Amino acid sequence: MSKFDETPIIKDPAINGVLKPPKLREHASAEVRCYPSKPKDTAAIDLPTERVPDWQERAIAKFGELLEKNQALRVYMDICARCGACTDKCQFYLGTGDPQNFPVARAELLRKVYRRYFTPAGLFPDLGDAADLDEEMLQKWYTYFYQCSECRRCSVFCPYGIDTAEITIAAREIMASIGVSTKYVTEVVAKVYQTGNNLGIPPAAWKDNCEFLEEDVQAETGHPIRFPVDVQGADVLLVPPSADNFANTDTMIGYGKLFHYLGVNWTTSTYCNEGGNFGLFLNFANLKKVNARILQAARDLGVKTIIWGECGHAWRAGIMTPALNGPMDAFDPPYPYHISQYIVDMLHKGAFDGRIDKSANDDYLVTYHDPCNSARAGYLIEEPREIIRAVCNRFVEMPEGTIREKTFCCGAGNGLLTDEIMPIRMAGGKPRALAVKHTGANYLATVCAICKAQLPESMHYWDVPVKVGGVIDLLARALKL
Amino acid sequence: MPVLNLDGIQVDVDEDGFIQDPATWNEDLAVAIAKLEDVTNLTEDHWKVIKYLRNYFQQFGIAPMIRKLCKETGYDLKTIYEMFPSGPAKGACKIAGLPKPTGCV
Numbered sequence: 001m002s003k004f005d006e007t008p009i010i011k012d013p014a015i016n017g018v019l020k021p022p023k024l025r026e027h028a029s030a031e032v033r034c035y036p037s038k039p040k041d042t043a044a045i046d047l048p049t050e051r052v053p054d055w056q057e058r059a060i061a062k063f064g065e066l067l068e069k070n071q072a073l074r075v076y077m078d079i080c081a082r083c084g085a086c087t088d089k090c091q092f093y094l095g096t097g098d099p100q101n102f103p104v105a106r107a108e109l110l111r112k113v114y115r116r117y118f119t120p121a122g123l124f125p126d127l128g129d130a131a132d133l134d135e136e137m138l139q140k141w142y143t144y145f146y147q148c149s150e151c152r153r154c155s156v157f158c159p160y161g162i163d164t165a166e167i168t169i170a171a172r173e174i175m176a177s178i179g180v181s182t183k184y185v186t187e188v189v190a191k192v193y194q195t196g197n198n199l200g201i202p203p204a205a206w207k208d209n210c211e212f213l214e215e216d217v218q219a220e221t222g223h224p225i226r227f228p229v230d231v232q233g234a235d236v237l238l239v240p241p242s243a244d245n246f247a248n249t250d251t252m253i254g255y256g257k258l259f260h261y262l263g264v265n266w267t268t269s270t271y272c273n274e275g276g277n278f279g280l281f282l283n284f285a286n287l288k289k290v291n292a293r294i295l296q297a298a299r300d301l302g303v304k305t306i307i308w309g310e311c312g313h314a315w316r317a318g319i320m321t322p323a324l325n326g327p328m329d330a331f332d333p334p335y336p337y338h339i340s341q342y343i344v345d346m347l348h349k350g351a352f353d354g355r356i357d358k359s360a361n362d363d364y365l366v367t368y369h370d371p372c373n374s375a376r377a378g379y380l381i382e383e384p385r386e387i388i389r390a391v392c393n394r395f396v397e398m399p400e401g402t403i404r405e406k407t408f409c410c411g412a413g414n415g416l417l418t419d420e421i422m423p424i425r426m427a428g429g430k431p432r433a434l435a436v437k438h439t440g441a442n443y444l445a446t447v448c449a450i451c452k453a454q455l456p457e458s459m460h461y462w463d464v465p466v467k468v469g470g471v472i473d474l475l476a477r478a479l480k481l
Numbered sequence: 482m483p484v485l486n487l488d489g490i491q492v493d494v495d496e497d498g499f500i501q502d503p504a505t506w507n508e509d510l511a512v513a514i515a516k517l518e519d520v521t522n523l524t525e526d527h528w529k530v531i532k533y534l535r536n537y538f539q540q541f542g543i544a545p546m547i548r549k550l551c552k553e554t555g556y557d558l559k560t561i562y563e564m565f566p567s568g569p570a571k572g573a574c575k576i577a578g579l580p581k582p583t584g585c586v
Contacts, residue, residue: 035496183496184583187583188583188584191583191584197584198583198584198585199543199582199583199584199585199586200543200583200584201543202541202542202543204541205541205542205543205545208541209546209549212546212548212549212552213548216548216552241585242584242585243584243585243586245546246546246547246582246586247546247547247570247586249546249547249548276584276585311585417585418583419497419571420496420497449585449586450585452585453585453586
């Protein structure tokens with residue numbers, strides 16, 4: 001795999017993370033594309049199994065429908081002044097140098113089609129502002145709208161506040177409606193309906209994993225820590241990303257230790273053992289349907305509270321739950337409730353007073369990666385930091401321009417965590433990797449399973465020796481049971 | 482569907498080279514796939530991991546939790562990466578003929 005650009009983009013990270021843009025490389029990432037969907041998956045999630053014959057007409061009709069439904073989208077189509085403030089803010093442009101990854105250039109792919117079919121500019125196609133939705137344009141959409149992680153970093157710098165993620169979301173929705181989507185995203189959505197989770201862990205395997213953890217953690221700690229499954233009448237339903245019960249087990253153990261310590265009667269559900277929502281990366285109908293499973297599981301088990309685990313896109317969808325799936329007033333407030341908010345509430349109530357040994361984490365110099373979805377789309381910025389400060393002595397921030405609402409995406413968010421586009425993932429992961437390197441930290445904490453899968457690979461690729469893990473993992477280490 | 486020619490054996494694979502039908506797996510195929518994964522020699526240690534993966538998959542229809550794989554085979558994650566350079570999910574599962582794990586992994 002070739003590195004797109006070897007020149008360091010952080011000129012002097014000590015000064016507010018000032019970025020030096022890369023050399024422009026026309027078409028540098030034009031050939032990097034996700035695998036197309038499999039008919040077996042699209043058929044299972046109410047999408048056409050192949051591109052529909054009258055795809056142009058249907059795409060334009062869908063576009064018109066979205067413009068009617070979503071007034072913000074129409075505004076975003078109309079108001080861009082092409083000032084260029086966003087150009088060097090996207091990690092995929094910074095990493096690849098491909099000017100088609102300027103957020104404004106990516107958005108222009110949709111805007112040109114908008115002007116052609118929905119504005120008077122369509123009458124004058126030769127002026128260059130409008131373009132047909134032809135095969136070439138569709139190919140560009142498919143390539144570049146799947147080189148955007150819908151992370152919204154560019155939006156933070158847009159003087160008009162244009163939410164560029166909404167533009168990518170609209171383009172992916174239009175494509176999905178005509179039978180153009182990616183294997184990675186559609187396969188995962190199909191698995192949720194088949195098994196309850198993104199990884200495709202069947203109920204028997206989920207239970208086996210939980211029983212194994214109970215034995216393993218008891219052997220390690222001497223405490224009877226439980227990982228309950230399908231407990232009718234439990235107080236709390238935890239919806240973790242399923243990756244926590246597969247790869248990120250330290251995070252799963254963190255939930256178990258926390259609830260054990262607090263004496264909480266909790267459970268997971270084999271109907272919905274996934275907070276993550278790949279519908280968000282595909283189309284509105286599946287976003288809504290996947291998220292509805294959380295409320296269904298909570299109602300079936302009769303729980304009082306739903307707690308979302310350490311998953312970025314779960315939380316981005318989760319905070320929309322009342323709007324997507326109806327009122328949550330059958331549950332105890334606050335809702336929706338994130339595990340980091342819950343821990344901070346417990347901290348404030350004094351639940352951990354005198355029971356935290358910060359020195360247990362002294363072997364780590366910790367820094368915190370704000371997942372795009374939890375920080376920019378989910379308002380979770382201070383909570384994870386407050387937890388880290390409460391359980392670690394050694395915490396260091398990355399440069400100011402690369403954290404909080406200005407955080408860089410890990411490089412694989414929102415549908416890009418798939419191996420066939422590894423060059424894009426590593427290029428897009430470069431800004432975050434260099435900012436981590438600058439801190440000298442040896443533990444990179446984050447609250448998103450996609451980030452936890454991407455960051456070890458991107459850190460290794462950019463030679464940053466750091467362990468990646470959850471925030472609750474650190475709490476679990478410091479908590480005296 | 483791509484077809485891979487492995488030491489004279491024809492087998493249907495997905496785009497990433499994972500065997501489409503786990504039932505078609507056999508030890509000769511494992512040896513052939515291993516070469517593509519930079520594992521030139523399958524030792525007793527490798528077979529222990531591969532057989533554990535196969536048995537677990539046949540029972541549960543999915544790859545085991547990585548922590549469980551390590552615990553039950555006795556190899557820590559570092560050792561597994563040394564044995565299977567592309568890791569437990571992508572390297573070892575591929576050689577063992579399991580489908581590629583997808584999702585947030």
